[in-house]
Amino acid sequence: MAYRQLLHFCRDASHQIRQECDDLLAAAEADPYPQRHQSLLGCASALVSLLSRQASVLASLEHPNTSAADLLMKRLGDILSLSYSKFYCFLFKDLPVYWRQLYTDASILKFHLLLLRATDAAHSDQQTLFLEESVVAELVKTLDLALILAGAAGEQRGRVWVGKALDLLHDAWTSMQAETGANAVRPAKRVKLDDKGDDPSPSDDILSAAASFSSFQPFTPPVEKPIPRRPAMSVESFQTYMDNPPDSTLGPEPLIFTDLVQDWPARTTHPWDKPAYLLSTTFGGHRLVPVEIGRSYVDEEWGQKLITFGALLRDYIDPSLSPDHTVHDDKSQAGKQIAYLAQHPLLTQLPALRNDILIPDLCYTSPPPHPTDSTKDQPEVDEPKLNAWFGPPGTITPLHNDPYHNLLVQVVGCKYVRLYSPLHTEQMQARGKEDGVEMRNTSSLDVGVLEGWDQPAQDRQPSPDEQASEERLRRAFKDVPYVDCILNPGDTLYIPIGWWHYVRGLSVSFSVSFWWN
Amino acid sequence: MELYASGNNAWNQLVFGGVESASKEPTDFTSFQLVLRDPFIERPHASLACTCVKTSNGIQTAGFPEDWMQSQSLKDRVLQSLAAIAGNGTITGGHTTSHLLTATSPPSQPVYPLVYDGQAMKQYQSVSHFQHGTAQRVFTSMRDISQIVAYETGFAALSTTGQVWTWGDERYEACLCRDVSDDSLAEEPGTVAELEDLPTGKVKKLAAAGYLLMALTEGNDLYAWGGHPGLPGFLDDISASPSPVVIEDHDVADCAIGQSHAVVLTMSGEVYTAGANGNGQLGITTKTDSPWSKVPFSPGSDGTILSVACGPRNSFMIVQKPSRHT
Numbered sequence: 141m142a143y144r145q146l147l148h149f150c151r152d153a154s155h156q157i158r159q160e161c162d163d164l165l166a167a168a169e170a171d172p173y174p175q176r177h178q179s180l181l182g183c184a185s186a187l188v189s190l191l192s193r194q195a196s197v198l199a200s201l202e203h204p205n206t207s208a209a210d211l212l213m214k215r216l217g218d219i220l221s222l223s224y225s226k227f228y229c230f231l232f233k234d235l236p237v238y239w240r241q242l243y244t245d246a247s248i249l250k251f252h253l254l255l256l257r258a259t260d261a262a263h264s265d266q267q268t269l270f271l272e273e274s275v276v277a278e279l280v281k282t283l284d285l286a287l288i289l290a291g292a293a294g295e296q297r298g299r300v301w302v303g304k305a306l307d308l309l310h311d312a313w314t315s316m317q318a319e320t321g322a323n324a325v326r327p328a329k330r331v332k333l334d335d336k337g338d339d340p341s342p343s344d345d346i347l348s349a350a351a352s353f354s355s356f357q358p359f360t361p362p363v364e365k366p367i368p369r370r371p372a373m374s375v376e377s378f379q380t381y382m383d384n385p386p387d388s389t390l391g392p393e394p395l396i397f398t399d400l401v402q403d404w405p406a407r408t409t410h411p412w413d414k415p416a417y418l419l420s421t422t423f424g425g426h427r428l429v430p431v432e433i434g435r436s437y438v439d440e441e442w443g444q445k446l447i448t449f450g451a452l453l454r455d456y457i458d459p460s461l462s463p464d465h466t467v468h469d470d471k472s473q474a475g476k477q478i479a480y481l482a483q484h485p486l487l488t489q490l491p492a493l494r495n496d497i498l499i500p501d502l503c504y505t506s507p508p509p510h511p512t513d514s515t516k517d518q519p520e521v522d523e524p525k526l527n528a529w530f531g532p533p534g535t536i537t538p539l540h541n542d543p544y545h546n547l548l549v550q551v552v553g554c555k556y557v558r559l560y561s562p563l564h565t566e567q568m569q570a571r572g573k574e575d576g577v578e579m580r581n582t583s584s585l586d587v588g589v590l591e592g593w594d595q596p597a598q599d600r601q602p603s604p605d606e607q608a609s610e611e612r613l614r615r616a617f618k619d620v621p622y623v624d625c626i627l628n629p630g631d632t633l634y635i636p637i638g639w640w641h642y643v644r645g646l647s648v649s650f651s652v653s654f655w656w657n
Numbered sequence: 658m659e660l661y662a663s664g665n666n667a668w669n670q671l672v673f674g675g676v677e678s679a680s681k682e683p684t685d686f687t688s689f690q691l692v693l694r695d696p697f698i699e700r701p702h703a704s705l706a707c708t709c710v711k712t713s714n715g716i717q718t719a720g721f722p723e724d725w726m727q728s729q730s731l732k733d734r735v736l737q738s739l740a741a742i743a744g745n746g747t748i749t750g751g752h753t754t755s756h757l758l759t760a761t762s763p764p765s766q767p768v769y770p771l772v773y774d775g776q777a778m779k780q781y782q783s784v785s786h787f788q789h790g791t792a793q794r795v796f797t798s799m800r801d802i803s804q805i806v807a808y809e810t811g812f813a814a815l816s817t818t819g820q821v822w823t824w825g826d827e828r829y830e831a832c833l834c835r836d837v838s839d840d841s842l843a844e845e846p847g848t849v850a851e852l853e854d855l856p857t858g859k860v861k862k863l864a865a866a867g868y869l870l871m872a873l874t875e876g877n878d879l880y881a882w883g884g885h886p887g888l889p890g891f892l893d894d895i896s897a898s899p900s901p902v903v904i905e906d907h908d909v910a911d912c913a914i915g916q917s918h919a920v921v922l923t924m925s926g927e928v929y930t931a932g933a934n935g936n937g938q939l940g941i942t943t944k945t946d947s948p949w950s951k952v953p954f955s956p957g958s959d960g961t962i963l964s965v966a967c968g969p970r971n972s973f974m975i976v977q978k979p980s981r982h983t
Contacts, residue, residue: 168724186706186721190667197682211682215667218936218970222705225916228885229744229810229826443887575828575886 142311147259149305150252153297154195157245160296161192180245182238183223191219191245198249204256213253219246227289240293247286248297251305254279270320276313277426277448280306284428287489288446303491310423352413353458353552353648358533360626360646361556361593367625367633372400372502379505382636391511392636394559394623397502400632406496406551407630412650413552415453421492425450429486431479435594436536436586452479457532458648480535480645486528487652499524500547500632503656507545510638512562516543517637518657525655535645536594539568539583544655546635550627553649558587558624562638567620569613587642590614627651658963659978660693660701660710661954662686664915664938664971668706670720671971687937689954689974693717698975702736703968709736739802743825744809744867744916796846798822806865808832808883809916813870814846819859821872822846831884831897832868851899852880866914866967872899877908877924891917891932891946904929904949915967920974921949922965928952928974936970 164181165188180188197212223243227235258275271279283302286292292299373381382392406412410421419425427449434443447455456479487494503524510516525544529535541562548557560568571579588594590613602610626646627633635641637657662671669676669683673693676683693710695717701710706721709732716736725742726732734740799822804815811825811832823833827843834851837843852860857876864871868885869892880899884890894900902909907923914920918932918939930939931949940952956962956976966973 181724184705185724186668189721190706193682208682211684214935215682218665218667221935225744225809228888231828573827575830577828 142308142315146305146308146312147255149301149308150248150255151199153248153301154198154252156296157249158192158195158199161188161195164188165192180238180241182236183242187219187222187242190215191242191249194219194246194249198253198256201253201256204253204260209253209257213250216246216250216253219243220250224289237293240290241298243290244286244292244294244298244302247282247290248301248305251279251282254282271313271316276309276423279309280423280426281428284489285446288428288430306423313423351415352411353415354460355553355647356533357554357646359593361591361624361644363556363624363626365621365623367394367396367559367623369396369398369625369631372397372632375501375505378502382505382507389511390561390563391508392634393561394636394639395634396625396627397632397634398630400500400502400547401498401549401551401630404497404551406493410496412493412496413629415458418453419450421490422449425453427490429481429489430484431456431481433477433479435478435534436538437482447479452481452530455479457530478532478534480529480531482529482531482535482537483527483653485526486530487526493528494526497549497551497652499526500549500654502547502634503654505656507637507657510543510562511636512565512638518543520657521655527653527655529649529651529653531645531649533645533647533649535643535649536588537641537643539585539587539640539642540581541565541638541640542581542635542655543637544657545637546633547654547656548627548633548635548643549652549654550629550631550633551650551652552629553645553647554629555627555649555651556624556644556646557627557633557635558622558642559635560620560622560640562640564620565638565640567616568640583640585613585617588644590617658695658698659691659960659976660695660698661689661974661976662692662708662971663689663940665936665968666971667936668721670703670706670708670968673708673710673717673719685937686971687940687942689940689952689972692719699736700964700966700975701973702738703966703971703973704742705969708968708973711736738804738806741805741807741812743807743811798846804863806863806870808865808870809867811843812846813849813863813865815860815863815872819853819861819875821849821852821860821863823849823870829868829883829885831882831886831895832870834870834882834897834899849899855880862912864912864914864919864967866969867916869895869914869919871902871912871914871919873909873912877910879909879912879921891948892919893948911964913965913967913972915972916969918967918970918972920965920967920972922962922974926956926962928954928962928965930972933970938967938970938972940972 161180164179165185168181168185194212194215197208201209201212203209220243223239223246226239230236254275258271258279283306287299287302292302381395385392401407411417425448428446429449429452430444430446431452432444456477487497539560568583569585571582571584573579586594586596589596625633663686666672666683666685671686671690671692672683693712695712695714697713699711701708704723707723707726708719710717731740735742799814799816801817802814803817806813808825810829811823814822823835824844824846825832827837830837830843833843833847834849835841835847841847852872855874855878857874857878859875860872861875862873868888869881869883869890871879871881873879879902881892881895881902882897882899884895884897892902902921904921904923907925909921910924911922912919915932915938918930918934921929923929929949929951930941931947932939933946934941934943939947939950940954941947941950943950954974957978959979961977963975963977
């Protein structure tokens with residue numbers, strides 16, 4: 141039974157954590173100046189010792205609802221908040237892996253403790269295991285935080301362990317639901333969707349297997365300089381296309397392939413345009429995802445937060461999915477904010493979805509370097525970098541460029557994309573460092589505002605001087621040549637390295653990008 | 658004299674003089690408790706897992722000795738507030754005889770100190786760089802440093818003439834309290850003009866931790882600045898510019914800051930705390946974060962609270978009792 145397996149799996153991990161910590165502490169005792177940066181000792185011996193003690197308490201815990209268990213939960217919380225505070229001290233790329241491992245291992249212990257508590261509660265009053273939705277939500281959240289915030293670091297357990305634990309939990313949860321039957325007693329109240337977990341069941345009618353996302357487009361910009369559209373190329377032809385550009389100073393130019401992803405399960409047997417399918421791959425919507433809240437990442441009020449996939453679907457992506465969307469309530473207020481799951485390695489976090497796509501063969505080519513600025517070229521990647529982009533109508537990715545060649549696959553809905561060539565970088569008015577964060581790859585120009593599609597973000601009263609300079613900007617920018625397109629479901633846009641691009645979701649939209657070099 | 662403490666005790670760092678049962682997990686103190694009595698007690702230095710305090714019997718230590726305490730010279734300087742360790746692993750320090758220490762380590766390295774040779778503050782990448790005398794950076798601008806404090810990603814230093822320098826991660830510019838430019842880099846010590854010519858005299862003490870810094874003037878006014886974009890602070894009106902900390906009408910005698918809490922001793926001898934109370938560090942019975950609250954603590958009819966201190970998640974006060982010759 142998956143549930144028993146999961147308990148054993150947790151017990152083994154807790155035991156392993158304790159053993160590793162004790163070995164490290166013994167080594168530190170023997171050698172006061174060890175090479176610490178390789179191991180958890182980098183976090184300080186005191187924290188390794190604390191983690192070891194908590195693993196030990198967990199192993200010997202007789203009842204998971206005693207004051208000893210409460211203290212254990214608190215100490216694990218202490219370790220989590222402490223390691224999390226380090227995530228802010230460093231740029232993520234500089235963050236020592238031991239802080240991420242400490243967070244991950246403390247999360248594993250917390251998951252184990254939560255599971256023991258759930259088991260204890262279930263056994264006290266009935267024979268068959270029944271996990272409350274709130275408990276399932278808490279269990280999933282604990283591991284998702286480790287995945288998203290800490291990248292589930294650690295060689296012995298890490299991402300592999302977390303993935304397997306979630307699979308086992310999912311199996312246990314599914315069989316539990318089968319046993320208790322569809323008419324089992326469920327929490328009557330609608331749980332607030334934000335952080336406290338999800339009720340995955342109530343909207344069964346609307347989230348029936350057949351229902352698709354709305355294709356409604358509140359606004360559709362005109363396409364003025366359409367990018368060529370054509371059937372997919374062979375790998376050889378694509379390599380030739382990239383190697384022999386019409387303008388050798390510019391390099392290869394953007395192109396749309398109309399039938400590159402026809403055979404993707406995401407477009408056929410595992411349809412990503414069906415909310416019910418997406419919920420089934422996200423633990424009934426319990427999985428956490430990072431979203432950007434606000435119109436565009438350069439806006440003042442923009443922010444990021446973690447919400448459940450179910451909350452993202454019902455509160456932001458397609459409010460018509462919410463069973464009570466016609467009722468006037470607070471949620472319709474939430475719907476006014478735009479939430480965008482953007483540039484997130486969702487397919488790494490959710491392996492089930494990863495199986496629904498295929499890496500295009502075209503990524504196994506050798507594209508040319510950056511046409512104008514070799515400092516932008518990155519070390520060669522072994523595998524294409526995959527990112528998911530999922531949002532409601534009106535999401536905006538401001539004009540920017542990336543240091544990779546990109547195949548942007550439109551799986552669900554429509555997006556408008558406008559591209560400016562690297563030869564016009566001078567006119568893109570790149571930003572500089574902002575609050576110590578390098579923003580040079582992002583333009584200070586807002587295409588939507590300059591085109592009159594959007595209002596300026598702030599309600600400010602520009603001075604006559606500012607108005608005049610903005611007008612000059614607008615006119616100068618109008619003259620910069622560009623190409624544009626509307627990507628429809630199934631389209632793949634090739635964005636060559638260094639091309640400035642502005643992306644705007646027109647309907648509910650789900651895209652996958654492949655970066656390669 | 659007596660030392661009282663409240664807050665995180667996960668490593669028994671509030672238990673001096675031996676632990677009764679090592680097998681039992683220590684609990685936090687949720688109110689100020691007497692932890693040490695000695696004819697002479699200096700303001701303690703509390704790190705995450707360890708408390709060190711100078712007494713008439715020498716340095717007393719409680720909790721789990723930190724790795725960096727294996728360097729006696731660093732430990733001595735830390736206890737004199739002339740060395741400090743930032744949350745990102747950077748160390749900076751000084752010496753009473755105008756020797757200064759500071760060290761930053763790249764993230765993948767262990768963290769260690771560095772020395773001032775009489776003229777310049779030298780910064781080292783790691784303890785082995787320190788031991789080999791290979792400086793990474795040299796700062797020559799600071800003189801007569803009397804106190805160095807660290808926050809999560811940087812430092813502030815105070816001179817005997819009341820001048821304040823700050824330096825650190827440019828992403829958290831508000832903590833630097835000065836304009837960062839090509840001429841005035843975030844990573845290089847720069848003076849804080851806004852803390853000069855204050856109405857109640859020069860700065861006599863600094864406090865810092867987390868993303869918050871404080872300066873106390875000779876006229877007993879307290880100023881605070883800092884902040885982390887995207888993370889709510891626990892005090893109101895904290896920005897990149899020093900703003901007065903107002904606790905009713907009190908003049909301030911002493912202050913200390915933890916990772917996300919702060920402690921203030923008023924001239925009238927009362928202690929106020931604010932911020933996170935997850936480990937009981939506020940010494941009051943609220944479960945949520947709190948704005949300034951008076952700690953229900955009495956030093957006794959003949960006692961006086963002399964000073965306060967903070968570890969990352971705990972708080973201390975030193976109480977003077979009339980000396981009893983026994």
